[in-house]
Amino acid sequence: MKDLINQLKPELNDVFGHLHQIPEVGWQEHNTTAYIAEYLYKKGFRVRTFPDCTGLFVEVGEGDLCIAVRTDIDALWQEVDGEFKANHSCGHDAHMTMIIGTMLLMQKLGFPSGIRFKFIFQPAEEKGSGALKLIDLGIMDDVNFLYGVHLRPIQEMADGFASPAIYHGASRFIEGRIIGEDAHGARPHLGHNAIEIGAKFIQEIQGIHLDPMVPYSAKLTRFLAGGSSGNIIPGKAAFSIDVRAQNNQTIDALYSKIEAIADSLSRLHDVKILLEIMGNTAAARVCAAAKESMKSAIIDTIGKEKLIDPVVTSGGEDFHFYTLKRPDIQATMLGLGCGLTPGLHHPQMIFNREAMYTGIEILTKTVINTAKSHQVNAKKAR
Template sequence: MKELQVLEALKPKLTNIFNHLHQNPEISWQETQTTAFIAEVLKEEGVCFQTLPTTTGLIAEIGSGEKAIGIRTDIDALWQEVNGVLQANHSCGHDAHMTMAIGTLLVLHRLNVHKKGRIKFLFQPAEEKGTGALKFIEEGLVDDLSYLFGVHVRPIQELADGQCSPAIMHGAGRFVTGEIIGEDAHGARPHLGQSAIEIGAAMVQELNRIKLDPMVPHSVKMTKFQAGGDSSNIIPGKAQFSLDLRAQTNEVMQQLATKVEAIFAYLSSLYEVEIHYEITADIAAAQVDDDAVQLMGQAIIETIGKDEMVPPIITSGGEDFHFYTLKKPELKATMLGLGCGLSPGLHHPEMNFNHEAIFTGIEILVKTVLNTLEKEGA
C-alpha cells in the first residue's frame, strides 16, 4: 500500500526526530524548545501550523472542511531522579507519542489526503499536570473536531509487544496538596502543642479505612509528608503533605473525594489544628465513543491482524485526554493502546520499550484517519 511506502521512506527522519525529542525533554508548561523543534520540522515539510500566544504547544492542519478529524499528542516530560540526578525525563513515552503524531501528519501530507477532508494535529502541553487539555478546550481548539484520536504506549503488565487495543479505559485521578497548621512544642512538654507527625499518621490510618464499592477499583495514598527540622527536641506543629486519589469512574472519584474532605474536617476538630488543602489537578475517567473505537479497531486489524488486537484495556492510570470528551460529550474519541514491550513500567526512570513499535503506531493512526475520512465522506 502507498502509505507503507511513504512511511518506509520516512523512517530515518522519524528516528532522528525521536532521538532529538528523547534527548531534550522539558517539563509541563516549559516545553518551549520542544514546541520550536516541532515547528521547525513542520516548516521544513511545508505544513501549516500555528503556535499559541498564551501557552506552549502548537496546532497543525492539512486539508480543508468545516469539521476536522483530530490527532492529539502530549509533549511534556516528567521531573524525576535519574541516576542520582533530578532532571526532566521522558519516562511516560511522550517522546514516542510526538514522533507518532508527526509521522502520521507527514505520511498523510505526502499522500495528499487534504483533498478528502481536514485533519488537525494537537501538540498539547502539560499532560502530566492534568491541565493541558483543559487549556486547549478553554482556547476553543477542539470546537471544530468531529473525531479525536490519541495514542499511549502501554507497559508489559497491560499489553505484550506487538499487541494493540482500540481504547484505554483510564481511571479518574485527583492530586491534593495540603498543610497541617498547629503549634510546635518542646519534646519534654508535648501537651503544649500538636504533633503534626502524629496527625499525619492518623490521616494515613483514616484514609486506609475508607470503604467504597469494591467492584470499582479505587485508592487513596499519601505521596509526600514533610515536617520538622534539624532540632530533634522540637515536636513540629506544621507539616506539608500530598495525596494521590484514583478511581475507575468519575462517580466513585467524587465519593472518594467527599470521604477525604470529611477526614480533614474530623482530624482538624479532633486535634484542634487547621488543615488547609487545594486540588492541584483533576483527571477525568475515560469516556470513549463506540464509532471511534470501531474505526481504530478496524485500523489495528488491517495493520497487525485480528489475533493481536486486544479488547479495550482497563487501567488505573490517568490521562487528561479524557477531559476532551468530558467537556465536549459530542466529540467522538478514543486512544490507541500500543503494546511495545515497555518495562519496567511507566514513570520508571529507566523505562524502555521497543522503538520499532513507533512505526506500527503511525501505520495504525494513518489508517484510522483514512477509515474515518472514508466513513465521513460516505
C-alpha cells in the same frame, strides 16, 4: 503504505532522537515547541502556536467535519542516575514522533478532500492541566473525532499487540498542610503533634469504603514534618495524597470523604488542615464509532490475532478531559504494545522503537477510515 513508512523511517528516527534529548516539563516545553514548529513549517504545514502557553497545532483541509489527532509533549521531572532532571519516561517523545509520522504519511498519501484535519501538540499532560487549557482556548470547539495514542507497559500488553481503546481511570493529586503549634518534647499539651495527626489521617483514609465493584485508592505519598531537633514536637507538616478511581463519579465521592476527614481532624485537634488540588485527570469516555474505526485499522495493520480488548488501567491521562468537557467529541486512544520495561515513569524506561511505525500506520488508517465513513454517509444523505 508500509513502503512509504519505510522511506520515512530514517528521518523519523532522527526526529525521535532529537525529541528524546530535549525533554522539558509541563508549561516549559519551549525548545520542544520551537523544534516541532520549525520542522513542520519546513515540511509545508501551516503551524499555529498558542498565545500564552507552549504547544502548537496544525490544520489541513476544509470541510464541516474535523478529525483531530493529539499528542502530549511534556516530560517528567525525576531522579535519573542520581541526578534530578526532565526525562521522557512516559513515552511522549514516541507519541510526538508518531503524530509527526502520521502527518508526513498522510501528506504523501494525499489528505482526503472535504474534511479538515487537526494535529494537536498539547503541553502539560503530566500536570493534568494541558487539555483544560486547550479547551479554554477553544481548540476543541470544532472537533468531531479525536484520536490519541499511548505506549503500554509490558505488564499490560506484549510487544506487537494493540488495543483500540484505553480506559484510564480518574486521578487527583492533592497537596496538604497541617498548621498547628510546635511544643517542647516534655510539654506536648502546649502544642500539636502534626505527625500523630498525619498518622490518623492515613488510618482514616484507609478506612474509606465505597462501591467495591469500582476500583479506587487514596494514599499519602509524601509527609514532611519537623527539623533536626529531636526534642521539638512539630506542629506543622506538608503532605501529598494520590487519589484514583475508575470513573469520575467515584473519584468525586472519594475526594469528598477526604475533605470530610480533614475537616473532622482539624476540629478534633484544633489545627488547620488545608487541601489543594494541584492536578487531576478525568476517567475515559470512549466512543463506539471511533473505537470501531481504530479496531479496523489495527486488524488491517497487524492482523486480528494481535488485536486485544480495550485496556482498563488505573493510570490517568488528561486526554479524557476533552470528552468530559466536550461530550459531543467522539474519541478513543490507541494502546500500543511495544515491550516497554520496567514500566511507565520508571527513570530507565525503554521500549521497542520499531513499534512507533506500527502506531503510525494504525493512526493513519484510523483517520482515513473515519474520513471515508463520513464521505460515504454524506453521499447517502444527498
